[in-house]
Amino acid sequence: MNVTAAQKRLIEKLGVFFEGQGRTPAEARIIGLLLVADQLEMTLEEIQHTLGISKSAVNNAINVLMLTQQLEYVTKPGDRKKYYKSKIEQWMSHVEEHVEKALEGRILLKEALDQRSKSTKEFNTAMKDMIEFMEFVQSHHQEMFAKWKKSKGRS
Amino acid sequence: MNVTAAQKRLIEKLGVFFEGQGRTPAEARIIGLLLVADQLEMTLEEIQHTLGISKSAVNNAINVLMLTQQLEYVTKPGDRKKYYKSKIEQWMSHVEEHVEKALEGRILLKEALDQRSKSTKEFNTAMKDMIEFMEFVQSHHQEMFAKWKKSKGRS
DNA sequence: TATTTAGTTCTGCAAATTCAGAACCAAGTA
DNA sequence: TACTTGGTTCTGAATTTGCAGAACTAAATA
Structure with a gap:
């Protein structure tokens, strides 16, 4: 066994x-x-x-x-x-991809926001806030991964 | 239409x-x-x-x-x-859940690591590194989400 | 050349998913 | 009381998915 x-x-x-x-x-x-x-x-x-x-x-x-x-x-x-x-060394990029995918919707959301009527102001603002936050999380995220990769590359 | x-x-x-x-x-x-x-x-x-x-x-x-x-x-x-x-205001928690879910595997990976034979040292170390990084990313995420929630609560 | 072995591909079935359409229910309205 | 309306539930059909089993290929061996 x-x-x-x-x-x-x-x-x-x-x-x-x-x-x-x-x-x-x-x-x-x-x-x-x-x-x-x-x-x-x-x-x-x-x-x-x-x-x-x-x-x-x-x-x-x-x-x-x-x-x-x-x-x-x-x-x-x-x-x-x-x-x-x-191939465990490659696993980190899978985690990365997964998180990336969760945040990828921001691109389509932006497209949706761009074509919205300006009259639904409150809704549009809520959408914009969310997109901005997703962008913020996303860039932090990239930074963290980049740092980790660099530290691994050296050690 | x-x-x-x-x-x-x-x-x-x-x-x-x-x-x-x-x-x-x-x-x-x-x-x-x-x-x-x-x-x-x-x-x-x-x-x-x-x-x-x-x-x-x-x-x-x-x-x-x-x-x-x-x-x-x-x-x-x-x-x-x-x-x-x-319910767009609730959307952030969905993004949060998604990212959380992508990182949740760390708990099971830890369980897997804990039961591994100590003899596969290199593999175990690679696993440990990954788990630690996932924990690191995870805590950063929590922090970011907490900050965002707080800023929204005030504004 | 025939046989074994490792791996690949094909065929078809069984289960799960998703939805359309019909029947249905409950709250109003004529 | 019958009819309409908004929404719900049920049933079955069409897809899709995932896999078993069998047939197959190619390389190595007898």
Whole structure:
């Protein structure tokens, strides 16, 4: 057995969370597995049997996760298998993307505000305030990420 | 006609965006309509005909959006109709929730880290770094939101 | 050349989502 | 009391999603 019962429960919890982030159930559980399991690198077959999902589902999920930079694989000499592992260093950019996406609406909101009749003054002002705050949060955010990246680049 | 062709296009763009935020197509377009239209308050029937979706779909969507505090309605004396409008002042808390949700994974990641074998040192350190940064971003966010709320409370 | 192995692709089903349309209810109005 | 009106609820149909299972490919091995 690759993972304990407790680990399986945690994988499910992580699974539910990542589903909420827009991943499919299979993708979500694979991410969870590779965060929780002691074994950092696993083959398609190992993932399949540990999670109890089909080969095709694992294969599709893995490929999506590689396209989105959440997984990578390593190989071993004289071994055709691929050993998949979580690309954890890349994770920060996913968090970044997610926060970014939450704030991205400000662009469309601005477009909406720009075309509004000037007569609904109170409403327009409320909209403007919100857009400005979103811009403020957004720029702070960029700053924080930039700082973090720089500190990592040096250390 | 309640909205122009250009406004309809913008409503669709907003619709796609809000679908990405987890709303249904009908919900997403109603939010968009009430952000774009000059007329700030609209009845169920007006919404129905402007967007070209069924009464039941509008009704269901409206009720969901009221539960999630994105819409409210006002009434007029001697008029049974409800006039729905965007609860724009409440919008900031939605942005807040969204950002919060993006950062919420840190709690589960911490749980995952805590149960990891100590032997995968490098991986564990990378995980820890990320969790710490997410905590840092999170506290900054809270601070920013708190400040904004306070400034709005006063002004 | 036949067989095994790792991974990929295709087909179709099962579940979930979303909505239209119809029936319905409750509060007024004629 | 019957009719209208605003809103609600129910049912079923159309999509969409996600995956299992089988067929398949390509490389390595016997």
